[in-house]
Amino acid sequence: MDTAGHSEATAHRGLELTPFRGLRYDPDRVGSLAAVTSPPYDVVVRPDGLLHLESADPYNIVRLILPQAATPTARDEQAARTLRRWLAEGILTPDPEPGLYVYEQRADDGLLQRGVIGALRLPEPGDRSVLPHEDVMHHVVAERAALMRATSANFEPLLLTYRGDSAPNPTSTTVERAAERPPLLATTTEDGYRHRLWSITGPEEIARVRSDLSRHQALIADGHHRWATYHDLRAEHPSPSPWDYGLVLLVDTARYPLRVRAIHRLLHDLPVGDALTALKGHFHVRRVDAPLDEALATLAEAAEGGNAFLLAGDGAFHLVDRPDPELLSRTVPTDRPEAWRTLDATVLHSTLLAHLWHVPEDSAAHISYIHDTAATVEKAERDGGTAVLLHPVREEVVRDLARQGVTMPRKSTSFGPKPASGLVLRTLDL
Template identity: 80%
Template structure:
């Protein structure tokens, strides 16, 4: 299989996954593998979750993916120095030979997910090999690019999905590998059990890479990191290590992902002001109930129209049934109907832009939080408004992506997401 860089004018067919020498924690040099892992950088709830992870172990991966210093330059320099020091001290050590990695996650409710971690050739959008489904925020791409340049590393894999079929041979290699003793096994505090194996046998590697070359992938989690890979690839003459980026590929025909919503925290908009602006434009009902019951009401309402839960004042407010004329005036008409009726589309085009007049790119005004309870709690703490969303179906996401239509940023949360800190990629290996 050809893994040359992007300057080569050969016809590309599909995913080009390459073995690499993973950098992993030495379990004898850290308190526990669970204590040095972290959720992906954009899932960590700040500052509470960040402080908790930093306190869990002095070598927690969060010190690399979310370094803390007064300026961006100082943060990135600190991450680079920390990575260099941990490698020199043997905290992080490189596996002896290149390989792909089988990664497994299980929870206590019967979920089992397995996928393959490797370095993927960074393709151009025109090739339609890797399909994004969400827009990105330029300042976040710039931030991740600065960190990757400073560390010369891919510190955490992004999550891609593909749809296998009856001829897919990767599944056999994955299942057979998972019957062997793992390189590592740990259970994180969220109850997920993680196991990792390496694939180094040349026949198995060829089987996987040849099979994946027939497929395209959907970005499930990591749009900003994929955009960062593309930016860094463009900056470096090919061939170079920047032609590839670290990914986890999951066959969702075999291991379906869970799709959850990503919620919004509106920092400078109190709930009473948010509700006042909705009068005559949406139906609003107060729900004096628990969070699970309120989410059930949201799910029921979302079957009939766009629907949201507002919180932050000690109760919940179900917002649904928008005025059709309002939607006709505010939602762009140049996209497919499936896009125009998305809750995220109406939230951004109608609520944020037209009614509440909030700049969606401004961290001072809007935070994107994956955890539902944490979103409500932080809104109550800082006097803002939590906007809780109902998730969309994976089939709809994939359909729009194949049409080349991107959803509003932070529209979906696929999971379970890979834990950060189990295997890293440094570009000098």
């Protein structure tokens, strides 16, 4: 992501990626590497997904990233005890020397993604070498900070993207060469993704990668809450310290484009009938009697012409589009660029949630953010709530707004594939 031609506000000092001693599962001590991994903490669909992962293996990483206890303090203390026990028992063992890690994901549909995992120095205020693109929920940041504070560990790498040179560059060359060697680990998770991990420990290789990355600017693709957590925790510790760094996966999307999906909303206390009634006279609404895939295709077609949403929860789908322009002018803030004002997520939060449905977006008791489309619909139908399905935002829109310093509404996008949790951890005590 070059900054030539942009204002001084987008100036940056580049990415400083540092080797670390990765903490990894001993494959001889667990049932299988696949059984101890998990999606990122915010993708695990509670409670079903959490219970499934906990039962998959007694050492599944969810016992660290989503500990279960009666109070938040008890949960964090439990995670810290679990980590100490697993270290003492050799379930998790540190690699013998610091390194960067090349991480690969493959899928049967032809997807191939490779990137570099390392400890990234957190930019100073005013340094825009890492660009966020979404707002965060402060209670989630506080929750993640308490967990990291109690465990002194980064359990999951953030997903960052950058645009490398089109021609082979030092980082891409190092990544491709690493992928030709036998991996440290290889496993296939139950979603069908195949994962491989290599370490880069040679001083010359590390130096080439670090020098190359120092020329680039990154976009946070996934992990805004953990990024905010990193910064909060750094502020609590005098520098220099291990808290000056955070665990990240950097992917060059010039070579390995990510996929962008929507994150859907589940409104717990709003039945579909009430939601539709509140839209009368403000949006065009029509029933879509079709399977989920066809309904999503209808949503995609409608989204080409403007804001569109798909409501579910009563056994059918309802296309909501063509909002009243006068309503939007009254409810959508005008202090942001046009590209932000016309986002589906902006209209959803500013107009539908705040103005028509009166649903507080910060309350987990009223709204959940779910990545899996079918799971969102199923939960709405089971619980009597309303599923609000969104169409994905184009990646170029996300990047353009981030470069302007404009953040999108929280949980607007889901970049992927996301790194599996549990393949390599970072403990600050090392």
